Amino acid sequence: MIDFLTDSGTSAMSSNQWAGIMQGDESYAGSKSWERMESSIHELTGLPFVFPTHQGRAGERILYGYLGGEGKTFISNTHFDTTRANIEFSGAEAIDIPISEGTIPSLIHPFKGNMDLVKLEDLIKLKGAENIGGVILTVTNNSGGGQPVSMANAKGVSDICKKYNVNYFLDCCRIAENSYFVKHREKGFENHTYKQIAQEMFFLTDGAIMSAKKDALVNMGGFLALKNKELAEACKNLLIITEGFTTYGGLSGRDMEAIAIGLEEIFDANYLHYRIKSTAYLGERLHKMGIPLIMPIGGHAVYIDAKALYPHIPVEQYPGQALVCELYLTGGIRSVEIGSVMFGKYDEKGKLVPASMELVRLAIPRRVYTQSHIEFVVEVFEKLFENRKNVSGCMIIEEPKFLRHFTAKFNTVS
Numbered sequence: 003m004i005d006f007l008t009d010s011g012t013s014a015m016s017s018n019q020w021a022g023i024m025q026g027d028e029s030y031a032g033s034k035s036w037e038r039m040e041s042s043i044h045e046l047t048g049l050p051f052v053f054p055t056h057q058g059r060a061g062e063r064i065l066y067g068y069l070g071g072e073g074k075t076f077i078s079n080t081h082f083d084t085t086r087a088n089i090e091f092s093g094a095e096a097i098d099i100p101i102s103e104g105t106i107p108s109l110i111h112p113f114k115g116n117m118d119l120v121k122l123e124d125l126i127k128l129k130g131a132e133n134i135g136g137v138i139l140t141v142t143n144n145s146g147g148g149q150p151v152s153m154a155n156a157k158g159v160s161d162i163c164k165k166y167n168v169n170y171f172l173d174c175c176r177i178a179e180n181s182y183f184v185k186h187r188e189k190g191f192e193n194h195t196y197k198q199i200a201q202e203m204f205f206l207t208d209g210a211i212m213s214a215k216k217d218a219l220v221n222m223g224g225f226l227a228l229k230n231k232e233l234a235e236a237c238k239n240l241l242i243i244t245e246g247f248t249t250y251g252g253l254s255g256r257d258m259e260a261i262a263i264g265l266e267e268i269f270d271a272n273y274l275h276y277r278i279k280s281t282a283y284l285g286e287r288l289h290k291m292g293i294p295l296i297m298p299i300g301g302h303a304v305y306i307d308a309k310a311l312y313p314h315i316p317v318e319q320y321p322g323q324a325l326v327c328e329l330y331l332t333g334g335i336r337s338v339e340i341g342s343v344m345f346g347k348y349d350e351k352g353k354l355v356p357a358s359m360e361l362v363r364l365a366i367p368r369r370v371y372t373q374s375h376i377e378f379v380v381e382v383f384e385k386l387f388e389n390r391k392n393v394s395g396c397m398i399i400e401e402p403k404f405l406r407h408f409t410a411k412f413n414t415v416s
C-alpha cells in the first residue's frame with residue numbers, strides 16, 4: 003500500500019516534464035534533447051565533459067571500473083551499495099571513513115554525512131597516493147542515514163585530494179537536498195540560492211556521478227561528468243561499448259528532456275522546503291512515539307535503528323530485516339534494510355562481520371504521498387512498537403556473492 007522501498011525512480015514527474023517527454027528528439031546523434039540535458043548539466047556542475055548513462059551505476063561501472071582494479075583503493079564517507087559493488091567487482095577495495103558522530107544514531111550533529119579528514123589523509127599516506135583510485139563524497143550520505151555533508155568538509159576533502167594529486171568525485175544524486183541543509187545549517191550560506199550552493203560544491207571536484215532517479219525527478223537516467231580530458235576520453239570509449247553513443251548513453255531523447263527539466267525544478271525553494279519538512283514530519287512523529295531513529299532526520303528518508311528497537315535480536319539474525327518484514331506484514335509498507343544484510347561480510351571462518359549500524363530506511367518518493375498516507379504509517383508504527391518484544395530474527399537461506407540484499411532469501415528464526 004505504501005512504498006517506501008526507495009526514493010529512486012519513484013518520483014512523480016511534473017506536467018512540465020511530461021510535456022518535455024512529448025517533445026523528445028530521438029535522433030541517434032545530434033539530438034536536441036541531448037543538447038538540453040548537456041547544457042543543464044554544464045550549467046550546474048561547471049564540468050566540461052558530460053556523458054549520459056541509463057542510471058547511476060552505469061557511470062560507476064565505467065569510471066570506477068576504469069580507475070579500479072587489483073591494488074587500488076577508493077575512499078568515501080560511505081560508499082553506496084552499487085558503488086562499493088562496482089569497485090570491489092573491479093578487484094579494488096572500498097573503505098568508508100564517515101566522521102565518528104555519523105555512526106552514533108541518536109547523536110545530534112548538523113553534518114553527520116561528513117568524511118573524517120584526518121583518516122582521509124592518513125589513508126592516502128598509508129596506501130600511497132598512486133594507489134588511490136578516487137575519493138568519493140556522497141551527498142547526502144544515503145547509507146549513513148541520508149545525512150548532509152557541509153561545504154567546509156567538501157572543501158577539506160578537495161584540499162587533501164589536491165595536495166596528493168588524487169581524484170575527487172561527488173556522488174551527487176541528492177545534491178539539491180544536501181544544498182538545503184547547507185543553506186539552513188552552515189554559516190555563510192544563508193543568502194546563497196540552493197543552486198549556487200550546489201555549483202560551489204561541484205566546483206571543488208574532478209568529476210561527478212549522478213543517478214538522475216533521485217534529484218533530477220525522473221524515473222530513469224543518470225550522468226557522468228568529468229574535468230580531465232584524458233580520463234573523459236577513456237570513459238567515452240567505455241560508454242560507447244556498453245551504454246550507447248555519447249549523445250544518448252542508454253537513454254531515450256524523451257528521458258533526457260525530462261532530466262533537463264527536473265534538474266531545474268529540483269532547486270525550487272518551495273519544493274525543497276516541502277520535501278525536507280515532510281520527511282522530518284514523519285521522523286518527528288516516530289521519534290515522539292519512542293521509535294529509535296537516526297537523528298536529526300535526513301533529507302530523503304527516515305532511518306530506524308533496528309538494533310535499538312529489537313535489542314533481543316542478535317545482529318547475526320538481522321534485526322533490520324525482521325523490521326522490514328514486520329512493516330510489510332502489519333501495514334503493507336515496503337522498506338529496506340541498510341545494515342548487515344546489505345553491508346555485512348564473512349571472515350575466513352565464515353563468521354558474520356556485521357555492519358556498523360542495523361538500520362531500516364523509509365525512503366520517501368518525491369511529490370507522491372500526502373499527509374494522510376503518512377498518518378497511516380504512524381498508526382502502523384504504533385502497533386509495531388507495542389508488539390516489539392515478540393518479533394523474531396531472520397536467517398539467510400540463499401545469497402549471491404555481490405549485492406546479496408537484492409536477491410537473498412530469508413526464513414524466520416523460530
Ligand SMILES: Cc1ncc(COP(=O)(O)O)c(C=O)c1O
Nearest residue numbers: 010057058059082084144173213
Ligand atoms: C548514493 C547513491 N549512489 C548511487 C546510486 C546508484 O544509482 P542507480 O540506482 O541509478 O544505479 C544510488 C541509488 O540508490 C544512491 O543512492
